[in-house]
Amino acid sequence: MRAPDQTIHIGLNAPPDGSVESEAIRESLSSAVRVGRHLFLGCDETATLERVTDLGGGRFGEHRTYKLADLVDLPGKADDEVDVEGLAWEPPYLWLVGSHSRKQGKAKRGMDFKEASEALADVDVDDNRYLIARIPLEDDPEAGGLVPRKSCPDPRDPERTLTAARLRGRGRNSELIRELSGDPHLRRFIKIPGKDNGLDVEGVQVDDGRVFLGLRGPVLRGWAVIVQVEPVDAKGGGRMRLREIEAGGRRYRKHFLDLDGLGIRDLARDGDDLLILAGPTMDVSAPAGVFRWRGGMRVQEESLVPADALERVTMLPHDVQGGSDHPEGMCRFDEGDGPRTLLVVYDAASASRRDAHGVTADVYALPPRPGVLGTVVETLTSFVTRDGEG
Template sequence: MKLEFPQDDADLAQSLSAVIRIGDDLWVGSDEGTKAMCLRRDKRDRSKPPFRRVDEIDLVQELDLPGKTVDERGGLPEVDLEGMDWDAQGGYLWMIGSHSLKRTAAKFATKKGKPIDDAENLARLSVISTDGNRFLLGRLPLKVDAKERSSVVQRGAYAPDHFGARLAGTERTSELLDALHDDPILKQFLIAGHELPGKDNGVDIEGLAWDAKEKRLIVGLRGPVLSGMAMLLELKVTEEFAGAGGVGRLRLQRIGAHGEPFRRHFLDLDGLSVRDLCFRGNDLLVLAGPTMPIDWPVTIYRWKKGRSRMDGRQRFVWQESGELGLWVQAELKDAERKHDRPEALTLWKKNQALVVCDAPSGKRFDKPATVEVDKVVLPKAT
């Protein structure tokens, strides 16, 4: 299935990292830029891609993000959206940024084909940086009409029971990341001056699932993977209204056994990390992949009754227990080396998930900005 974007969003179309289906729309995010984008199904014209972008939201403006200084590329610091989910009861699109650092990658050549020598590559690998809007955990209020078309409630029209909000954060941290600094395990990856970049097994958020029953968020970590165990964070938040035109404040509740503002859960994913999450009934589906940027097929684990088994305790979830297991592994059609890496998933139909990939290959990307995404069949749950 194909998604069509305007030509100006070609870079975003090639770096999709978050997706959620809301009615007849798909909302997507990218690990570049500062936008959340809505694509709508067009059932009338079958000669065109079934989903085309109809709206985009500037998250810096709409959620008053801290990074407002134009960078050397001429844009605002990227949000690096890595998870989205839909709270249908509350009418909120939840989203989260990576909260990670990044190391400048070594490369064989520039985009124009000029070789990069060893000295320059060594210098590149020495640079660790971040982007000032990556430290986002927030929500946008949406309204959905009778035809299942969704749109954002703009600032100025917020109401006390329906408003945009986010955790407190700066260009270097957030309330969530500050809390992780106090965790006896995760703080080892966050020592000031020695923090690890996300793709070096440092702290790197990927995946977000909203539990409507318990009013909580489940956050996935791409890193760190600890002795082969992947990690989830369970969060609950309170909210404060800031007026019709203000951005509300979310605050973490202290739900841990010793007053921590999170609970940890450890999953045996065969040494893989979390790339995205979604609930399917009472089960939690985990899109898994390596911590490093290497090729990998679509790999989905199923935590049976994961929603109800997160019952106020920290959990270690083992495959030997029968609770957790590999559920889907599928090679993508026309996938190429160093391209087409599964990044995000959302339920499509009862027995299908939609998987979105980063860095689409030429066979899966039509210029100026149309990208192929994949429907994956889900086995019958037993």
């Protein structure tokens, strides 16, 4: 396990209107994406989107919370949790994805057998979890920077209007679930709770309209799964549909990856490469780490990616204090021409990461991309940056 190269503090102390506790936000971070001087964050216990701003000195603050129901027509009730598990930025849209998973009750310490057995038999299906959406961001100086909007002018073409939209279908009848219900690999896992190796989407990355969905589960005999789709505007506004991308009219593509038996917790882009945050699928203590799929963002067909085709970038802290510190979200953290870095945020952050105002997250320097030229350029960039600081 590698120590982080830097630690930052994320101030999260401004609940929206009393309907969500700040502490709940701090304890349930599940996704992150950097957009300029802002970090947008998702939580797996709320129906909100969080924004913090770079204050310098390794601190992010000026916390703002945006209700997702004010931005997009949610499949379920406005305050029902969305379980935001992935965020991605492809200008001019911020993309987000819910887990698409069923939620099983927990047997907790102190329960008797009857209470525990009833909890374990309770499986909920929350419509808001079945969400794939895009939301435009608008630069609003009065609001302190980029703000998510239901609609706004396109900064590249003011005569064009950008609109928020979600994939059509409601809840478990979403178009993605309808497509996967006939899949020979995934259909049997749709009704299994996510934490029991059932279907569980936990990462998203977008490239030119192609949306990559990383699955925490199922892991199939050690193989993790990425589902690739291409949402396009549907008639009527506010909705997207899946475009046909495979023979026979299939609207999705699959990629199988050998991540040492781990599932996918998040995805991030590094040039043409896809970085994969991997961790245990089920509720067990197991390693967590980041892998590199070289050329993953440019893949044009379904693929099987063996372990020797994946680079292990770094191992991460996991369950360092027993039941806490779960690496759940990551994003590229660097700006401009400086050394490339990766930010990792933790769900169930340990007490050492939390204070009354926020949480800490880890920053890791990324090794040079494969290739002689990339190594030389990045080494020189790193040297010049360090020299300028010293």
